Amino acid sequence: MTTSTPADGAAAPAAAQGTASPAPSPEIRKGLAGVVVDTTAVSKVNPDTNSLLYRGYPVQELAARKSFEEVAYLLWHGELPTPEQLAAQTAVERENRALPGEVRNAILELPTSCHPMDVCRTAVSVMGAHDPSAEDSSPEAEHAKALRLWAMMPAVVALDQRRRRGQQIVDPDEDLGYAENFLHMTFGEVPDACVVRAFEVSMVLYAEHSFNASTFTARVITSTLSDLHSAVTGAIGALKGALHGGANEAVMATFAEIGTADRAAAWLDEALADKRKIMGFGHRVYKSGDSRVPTMKKTLDDLVAHLGTDEATALDELYDALEAAMTERKGILPNLDYPTGPAYHLMGFDTPTFTPLFVAARVVGWTAHVVEQRASNALIRPLSQYVGQAQRAVP
Ligand SMILES: CC(=O)SCCNC(=O)CCNC(=O)[C@H](O)C(C)(C)COP(=O)(O)OP(=O)(O)OC[C@H]1O[C@@H](n2cnc3c(N)ncnc32)[C@H](O)[C@@H]1OP(=O)(O)O
Numbered sequence: 001m002t003t004s005t006p007a008d009g010a011a012a013p014a015a016a017q018g019t020a021s022p023a024p025s026p027e028i029r030k031g032l033a034g035v036v037v038d039t040t041a042v043s044k045v046n047p048d049t050n051s052l053l054y055r056g057y058p059v060q061e062l063a064a065r066k067s068f069e070e071v072a073y074l075l076w077h078g079e080l081p082t083p084e085q086l087a088a089q090t091a092v093e094r095e096n097r098a099l100p101g102e103v104r105n106a107i108l109e110l111p112t113s114c115h116p117m118d119v120c121r122t123a124v125s126v127m128g129a130h131d132p133s134a135e136d137s138s139p140e141a142e143h144a145k146a147l148r149l150w151a152m153m154p155a156v157v158a159l160d161q162r163r164r165r166g167q168q169i170v171d172p173d174e175d176l177g178y179a180e181n182f183l184h185m186t187f188g189e190v191p192d193a194c195v196v197r198a199f200e201v202s203m204v205l206y207a208e209h210s211f212n213a214s215t216f217t218a219r220v221i222t223s224t225l226s227d228l229h230s231a232v233t234g235a236i237g238a239l240k241g242a243l244h245g246g247a248n249e250a251v252m253a254t255f256a257e258i259g260t261a262d263r264a265a266a267w268l269d270e271a272l273a274d275k276r277k278i279m280g281f282g283h284r285v286y287k288s289g290d291s292r293v294p295t296m297k298k299t300l301d302d303l304v305a306h307l308g309t310d311e312a313t314a315l316d317e318l319y320d321a322l323e324a325a326m327t328e329r330k331g332i333l334p335n336l337d338y339p340t341g342p343a344y345h346l347m348g349f350d351t352p353t354f355t356p357l358f359v360a361a362r363v364v365g366w367t368a369h370v371v372e373q374r375a376s377n378a379l380i381r382p383l384s385q386y387v388g389q390a391q392r393a394v395p
């Protein structure tokens with residue numbers, strides 16, 4: 001026999017105390033949907049106006065006018081940097097781009113068959129084990145660790161894609177900006193400005209998104225007074241799933257399954273009949289469109305026009321056909337993972353590298369939230385309603 005009780009920690013029901021009233025049922029919000037759990041000053045997601053503000057600035061304006069480095073500074077410090085502040089951050093970022101030997105060796109020991117998100121997770125864990133101030137949680141130490149971690153992530157992602165392709169590892173180039181250097185380490189050369197710009201826009205758009213599942217994971221871990229690298233390691237695990245960051249690579253699997261634009265509607269009807277979730281569509285917070293999609297779709301279209309290949313045009317047509325069919329059948333709109341998937345493919349990244357690219361950007365948001373959580377901490381520990389066996393004697 002199973003029993004249903006009030007939430008653990010709640011007052012015992014009157015019935016259990018010998019009176020007749022039934023046990024009150026606690027309100028359960030599955031998946032914490034619609035629950036406000038804390039305040040934040042890092043970003044504001046507004047589904048009513050389809051807007052996203054980073055520290056008060058509209059993200060599409062930041063994507064158009066600011067570098068990813070400037071946006072990272074803004075998210076960490078609350079204000080855009082002065083030229084001196086940016087130069088100081090840039091100097092530290094460039095100094096820390098090369099992976100320490102122990103991180104590089106740990107990656108090279110992993111099987112090339114493991115998922116690149118496992119590589120990211122392991123790399124961050126090893127960075128934490130070797131970080132001289134791993135256990136120092138002062139705001140200064142946390143910012144310094146966040147900056148080092150952010151600076152090293154491109155080398156992790158690039159090294160892993162190259163080793164899986166059997167290519168020689170490319171060292172960072174201190175004369176290049178963040179986005180150019182990332183692409184240089186991955187592809188052995190800096191691509192055209194249009195590709196660099198598209199990549200940088202994706203980094204800005206992916207950098208932060210309030211209390212999404214991976215950021216909340218980082219905040220839960222921080223709330224126990226654990227360290228920053230543990231919080232980021234856990235967040236990477238949460239981002240890997242297909243309902244969150246893993247959707248950007250799942251989008252490419254969908255496109256591969258469909259093949260061509262003319263097959264999109266029929267494919268969708270069958271997938272929906274089979275009750276499949278269509279990756280890259282839908283969102284827990286935005287119900288009438290993701291604020292970031294118009295900017296990223298325009299960036300994808302620019303990339304397609306710039307490349308001018310049949311493959312790029314066909315991919316864009318397939319994108320439009322599936323979006324139109326999904327809007328018509330279900331009224332469910334694309335999220336950011338929908339345009340970033342094909343954009344990363346056209347830039348030349350392997351599909352399993354897409355979610356690690358999301359990590360490289362979101363590490364900024366995660367660490368901004370770690371600092372915010374620590375500054376005003378309360379252990380995150382919700383209640384549950386027990387529905388298991390009633391109390392019984394051990395035989
Ligand atoms: C950057 C990011 O992390 S954005 C999210 C990336 N994830 C994805 O793209 C995965 C696909 N999308 C989904 O699974 C969902 O839309 C989520 C998980 C993102 C949001 O889910 P929720 O807010 O919990 O919405 P929920 O799952 O309750 O959906 C409501 C209804 O819409 C349907 N629905 C939502 N998204 C989809 C989808 N992508 N494909 C098909 N149906 C969908 C659900 O089946 C449900 O239908 P029902 O009421 O008939 O049962």
Ligand SMILES: O=C([O-])CC(=O)C(=O)O
Nearest residue numbers: 208209211212213284285
């Ligand atoms: O907010 C969410 O739930 C998911 C998302 O779009 C993100 O993390 O960028």
